[in-house]
Amino acid sequence: MSKGVHRFAVLVAGATFFLIIAGANVTSHDAGLAVPDWPLSFGKFFPKMVGNVFWEHGHRMIATGVGMLTIALALIIQFKERRTWVKRLGWTALAAVIAQGLLGGLTVKLLLPLAVSAAHATLAQLFFLITVSLAVFTSRSWIEPPDTAVEDSDAPSTRSLTVLALIVILVQLVLGATLRHSATWDEELPFGLLLAHIGGAITVALVLGFTVTRVLRRHGTEKYLARPALIATGLLITQLGLGVAAYLARRASPSDPQPLTYMVSLTVAHVACGALVFAATIVLMLRAFRLMRGTQRDYALAAA
């Protein structure tokens, strides 16, 4: 595996993160329907970028760029990579980005129905999961992991905990996306969904906190695991703070004359940091599975 493929995979993951930020800006500025047609914008490839057209058409342009990069990544992996499952994952990324583009078009054509908008935001995170995973799988540290054999003998296993953490974060991201798309900046957030999102935040904090504590206590000397665990912790703390700040700003928003910069910045930062917590946990989970082995007893049971 060449360094170039890994670097390109990192570039695609980075571009996807940037695309998530652009998408969050569209929602926070209530710009989703600023351009009423799709796939063209006002019948043009490049309309005048005034008002909220800047956010909506800008999002479309960045999405097109990410789509092109994903095509290139799938092709590069196809020709440079020997592992069949990685090749398949490259094509899965391409399928996901195409589906995501179509969902984006549907949000415009159907005038932002909540289910489609939430699905669009959710698939964005799943696509991000794939691109981050591709970046991990093509990295040197994945191909040549540390020699130390690490036994995963606790119950529940550390690997299971990382999977659980990833699932609760994904559910929380879906809840957050649904909450954001349930009300525009001038409407009050639906209380039930808000409560569910707060409950999700507590669950994520507990599960991820427990997982990271386990990793650091048992395998704290193994940088391969400790580093993503520490990064995930730092991001989680930041994310909780951003969540409170974004909520306070958003609560005051309905009495504002328009979406104000501080409200938009805080909510977009909250979305972006959520994606980073997700990415750090993906890396932690993949590395845990790469490095850790079951106990001898597990192997004996499996053999039997």
Next chain:
Amino acid sequence: MLSKHARLWLGLIALVSLLSLASSCSKSSEDDTGDNGPTEAGKAYTAKGNEGTISGVVTYNGAVPESKKIDTSADAACTSKSPNLTTEEWAVKDGKLANTYVYIKEGTLADNSKVSAYSTWPGTPGAATLDQNGCHYKPHVMGVMVNQAITITNSDPTTHNIHFTPKSNPDWNQSQPNGAAPLTHKLARAEILVPVKCNQHPWMKSYVAVSKHPFFAVTAEDGSFTLKGVPPGKYTVVAWHEGGATGTEKTMEVTVPASGAGKADFSFGAAAMGQPSSLTVVPAIEFPMLNKH
């Protein structure tokens, strides 16, 4: 290994989250206008020559909230045409409140028939025009009858998209470049009130009320209104204003004698509109609107 307590707490949090999610998904479709059904073939009212009027003045008590400055810098065309644009929510002059929508919600005519039993009323509703001018809507609040054509014009040197976001009628979102021909839109179901916005310029807001009958008006600058051609009877008259977290309405019972006039003066105030007040004012009848966007 998770302790018993930790598992219990996790389970409880997950349960509360799921319940909250379920409750938010089963959003109530309740609408308190009592007048939102599709136009059905009902009776036609024939003018008898003894119709009267309901008139009144809407006042605002207390310190008037200041209009907020709108930042139009995202579109230079808006900045040049309306350099000092402010919010239009509180149009109060000398204690009189403009942009309040007043209408008959229900009522019983002299012959004991209900207003809602009629689908046709004498007279053709006048033209209804919604203009985008200076990157804000003129008028800010307007009323139309069901299926009445609303002519939408763009007097600005920029593109707008006009987006009706009703609850009972279908969503409608159209782009209108500068210099484009007027658009026409009709709403088939009664709905109080439909928010209208421009997704390109998010500060642009307007409200369109859709009624099955012609007994509605929007208060003028001096807070006055008149409902004309009202048959003799007893009516529930409502005044709706966008102020407050979800809009505010006030209700009054009014009797119109044959060829006479009914009076309906409404008073809104800081406490009633969700504004800070040193006094606790409990209005006699007040319903928070559920259908404001």
